[in-house]
Amino acid sequence: MSIIVSPSILTADFGHLADELQSISACDWIHIDVMDGVFVPNISIGFPIIKAVKDNTDKPLDVHLMIVDPDRYIDRCKDFGADIVTVHYEACRHLHRTVAAIKAAGMKAGVSINPHVPVSVLEEILPYVDLILIMSVNPGYGGQAFIETSVEKVRKLKKMITDGGYNVTIEIDGGVNERTGRLLVDAGADALVAGNYVVSAADRTAAIRSLQELR
Ligand code: DX5
Ligand code: ZN
Numbered sequence: 001m002s003i004i005v006s007p008s009i010l011t012a013d014f015g016h017l018a019d020e021l022q023s024i025s026a027c028d029w030i031h032i033d034v035m036d037g038v039f040v041p042n043i044s045i046g047f048p049i050i051k052a053v054k055d056n057t058d059k060p061l062d063v064h065l066m067i068v069d070p071d072r073y074i075d076r077c078k079d080f081g082a083d084i085v086t087v088h089y090e091a092c093r094h095l096h097r098t099v100a101a102i103k104a105a106g107m108k109a110g111v112s113i114n115p116h117v118p119v120s121v122l123e124e125i126l127p128y129v130d131l132i133l134i135m136s137v138n139p140g141y142g143g144q145a146f147i148e149t150s151v152e153k154v155r156k157l158k159k160m161i162t163d164g165g166y167n168v169t170i171e172i173d174g175g176v177n178e179r180t181g182r183l184l185v186d187a188g189a190d191a192l193v194a195g196n197y198v199v200s201a202a203d204r205t206a207a208i209r210s211l212q213e214l215r
Contacts, residue, residue, distance in 0.1 A: 002212045003185055006031040006062045006171070007204075008195035009053065010044060010142045017049075018056045024198060026208040029062040029084070031173070031193045033142075036067035039091050040140035047080045054081030062193075064112065064173065066139045067091065071098050078105040086110030086133045086171075089121060099128050110171070114138065115147050119157040126166050131191070132157060136184075137174030142195040146175025151183045158188025178210050185214040 006029035012020040021030070030053055035044040054061060060083035065073070070087040077085050085102045089111055092098045102109035110131035111122065115138055122132060134157065136150035154170060161168050171191035172184050181192050192211050201207035 001215070003181075003189070003215045004028040004169070004171070004191035005198075005208050005211045006191055006193045007198045007208065008033055008142060008173075008193050010195055011199050014049070017052055021053065021057045023204050024208065025057075025059075026205040026212075027059060027198075028212070029060045029191070030057055031062045031064060031195075032082075033139075034063060034065050034067060035140065039068045039088065040066045042140045047076060050077070050080045050082065060084060062086070062171075064110075064133065064193075065091075069093075071101060074098070074101050074105050077102075078107055082107055084108040084110055084131060086112050086131060088139075089113045089117060089125075095125055096128060099125065103128075103130075110169075112139075112173070115150065119153050119160065122157070123160065126160060126164055126168060129168055131169040131171055133171045133173055133193075135174055136172050136176070136180070139174075142199075144175055146177075146180045150174075151180075151187050154184055154187040154189050161188075176211070178214075181211050181214050 007024045008031040010033045035042045037043040062084045063082040099109045108130040112133035137144040169190045173193035176192045176194045177197040198207045
């Protein structure tokens, strides 16, 4: 199966959202970055935009919650059209409960870790999740430089998943381009979020394909 490409709409032109979504129609998922100004030093997209995206695409919505206590918003994510909801390990007091609530609401559950957090903390949650999102930049902004040690984290996580016999998608977010994508896929990544690399490309379809074809 080819690599799943999930373009981030964080830096999209929201005045022309339907056109923006049309321009990335070669993608597999749409990545939506929700920020609360508390967990991360930025505020971004909320439910009205999630709904507008849902109304203008038939792709699964890959919602990345960079917010504290995400449990409060799980049902609303479902109501507004999310298909996958990813929460941060660092933002959840009872992560197992949060993951269970996402699945009980009928969505796929993802857990993300920040660059300074080792993959070993995921050991006990792996049997329960559908996806792990490795942050390869500090969350908050698009267009940041890729943190190179993320590749080794992917390799370690891949081994944990294979050894445990789990069915978990490995997704990476931050600074993904053709070069870093190659390294990540070789280390075991299944899905790549791409903001700047796709949005700033003259040919967005070609940029998406170049990542899909890494496997
Ligand atoms: C960062 C967001 C990312 C970001 C990726 O906090 O989670 O999804 O938009 O953008 P690039 O690919 O430009 O690093
Ligand atoms: Zn993201």
